[in-house]
Amino acid sequence: xxxxxxxxxxxxxxxxxxxxxxxxxxxxxxxxxxxxxxxxxxxxxxxxxxxxxxxxxxxxxxxxxxxxxxxxxxxxxxxxxxxxxxxxxxxxxxxxxxxxxxxxxxxxxxxxxxxxxxxxxxxxxxxxxxxxxxxxxxxxxxxxxxxxxxxxxxxx
Amino acid sequence: xxxxxxxxxxxxxxxxxxxxxxxxxxxxxxxxxxxxxxxxxxxxxxxxxxxxxxxxxxxxxxxxxxxxxxxxxxxxxxxxxxxxxxxxxxxxxxxxxxxxxxxxxxxxxxxxxxxxxxxxxxxxxxxxxxxxxxxxxxxx
Numbered sequence: 001x002x003x004x005x006x007x008x009x010x011x012x013x014x015x016x017x018x019x020x021x022x023x024x025x026x027x028x029x030x031x032x033x034x035x036x037x038x039x040x041x042x043x044x045x046x047x048x049x050x051x052x053x054x055x056x057x058x059x060x061x062x063x064x065x066x067x068x069x070x071x072x073x074x075x076x077x078x079x080x081x082x083x084x085x086x087x088x089x090x091x092x093x094x095x096x097x098x099x100x101x102x103x104x105x106x107x108x109x110x111x112x113x114x115x116x117x118x119x120x121x122x123x124x125x126x127x128x129x130x131x132x133x134x135x136x137x138x139x140x141x142x143x144x145x146x147x148x149x150x151x152x153x154x155x156x
Numbered sequence: 157x158x159x160x161x162x163x164x165x166x167x168x169x170x171x172x173x174x175x176x177x178x179x180x181x182x183x184x185x186x187x188x189x190x191x192x193x194x195x196x197x198x199x200x201x202x203x204x205x206x207x208x209x210x211x212x213x214x215x216x217x218x219x220x221x222x223x224x225x226x227x228x229x230x231x232x233x234x235x236x237x238x239x240x241x242x243x244x245x246x247x248x249x250x251x252x253x254x255x256x257x258x259x260x261x262x263x264x265x266x267x268x269x270x271x272x273x274x275x276x277x278x279x280x281x282x283x284x285x286x287x288x289x290x291x292x293x294x295x296x
Binding site: 022048054080081082084085086087088089090091119120122123124127128129130 | 182183184185186187213216217243246247249250251252253254255275277278279
């Protein structure tokens, strides 16, 4: 594709960097993914569906950079007119939940997980990412339940 | 946006100019202005696949499921409308109903293998996404 369409701006500046970044992520190379998507930065809001922003958010998550990841996922949620019908608009809620969990903000993480699970309440139950989300949410609930009495005690 | 406005001024009977301008407004989340442009097209009795798609996206962004269903019924009564089928498949995928999305995209007469890959890749089933991508390269 790169060789066949060297002058196709959308391909060269949107799809190819995004595909390459997704491949880098699949190989657990988050730094490379972020670097590859750098080419998108000047016009990331000019691209439909904001898929590069979603992939970059995933890369930041893999790097353990919850704050920057949260910023990317929030950007997706804040621009429904660009994201439109793309599934990325829903998955961004899960990304946000994971980003908050990474930062240790369990309240916001729980809310974002709930948003995602509500949006996918009628989803096919065997989707891998849905199963992961449910497990993560259950763990979060469990850890919160364990710490709640301490919070209760502190507030008295 | 300016170019879309100018194109519409120059050719007010071209339905694509309304679709393009409403698309600009939709991208900026300026739903009322997008709706006004689409109403202008309707007042002129203009219709096209792109206009139908824009109306569907507008209804989605407004959370107007009744209008989405009405538009889907309109589309179903017409000969193959590829963009619209794609929208419906994306809508199913958005709600996590991947099986339904897959069925819509593999209906007889409708081939969009790259759509399948696009939908399935973020779902975490990399094996399936890879198979679909290979099929897309072969077809296209």
